[in-house]
Amino acid sequence: FWEASDGKCYRKCNFKDSQVNCLQISPDKLSLAAAGNPHIKLFDTNSLSEDHILSFDGHTSNVTALGFQSEARWIYSGSEDGTIKIFDIRSAACQRNYENKGKVPVNTVTLHPNQAQVISGDQNGCVRVWDLVANKCFAEVAPQNEDVAIRSVSVSSDGRMIVAANNVGNCFLWHMD
Numbered sequence: 001f002w003e004a005s006d007g008k009c010y011r012k013c014n015f016k017d018s019q020v021n022c023l024q025i026s027p028d029k030l031s032l033a034a035a036g037n038p039h040i041k042l043f044d045t046n047s048l049s050e051d052h053i054l055s056f057d058g059h060t061s062n063v064t065a066l067g068f069q070s071e072a073r074w075i076y077s078g079s080e081d082g083t084i085k086i087f088d089i090r091s092a093a094c095q096r097n098y099e100n101k102g103k104v105p106v107n108t109v110t111l112h113p114n115q116a117q118v119i120s121g122d123q124n125g126c127v128r129v130w131d132l133v134a135n136k137c138f139a140e141v142a143p144q145n146e147d148v149a150i151r152s153v154s155v156s157s158d159g160r161m162i163v164a165a166n167n168v169g170n171c172f173l174w175h176m177d
Helices: none
Strands: 022-025 031-035 040-044 054-056 063-068 074-079 083-088 094-099 106-111 117-122 127-131 136-141 150-155 161-166 171-175
Touching: 022 063, 031 063, 040 074, 074 106, 083 106, 083 117, 106 150, 117 150, 127 161
Parallel strands: 063 106
Antiparallel strands: 022 031, 031 040, 040 054, 063 074, 074 083, 083 094, 106 117, 117 127, 127 136, 150 161, 161 171
């Protein structure tokens, strides 16, 4: 953590297990989630301790994406092991586990503003919408015929559009109905 006014580091967090692949600060700014291989660690942003307060286990490979639900009650994650997981912040227990067909590595995941769907992009070029209430994938699209990895997905703040970008620089836009 750096002090913006003078650029000095006033705190660091230890993630001794592996490299850190992605970071997210909770919406309430009380927690920092760091993802590596294959763990997710949660740090208290108000503590001076370098150690994590919770570990979310269950992935078996690099965690490539993560984020918080709007009230920081749970986190979502995607991994090279081909899964998207939902973890409860209070218990660190995995509440949901979604598996890509053929365990294709997941590169990116984002949460829909309705908080009831996650959208993922994978190594084979598929974008999937996972319904957390119905507990299944309800939409799947591969925007290009060849297997070109999806690197990033995003959803508009009103939830009506999804955009995805792939390895060769193409961006795709869908309207959600």
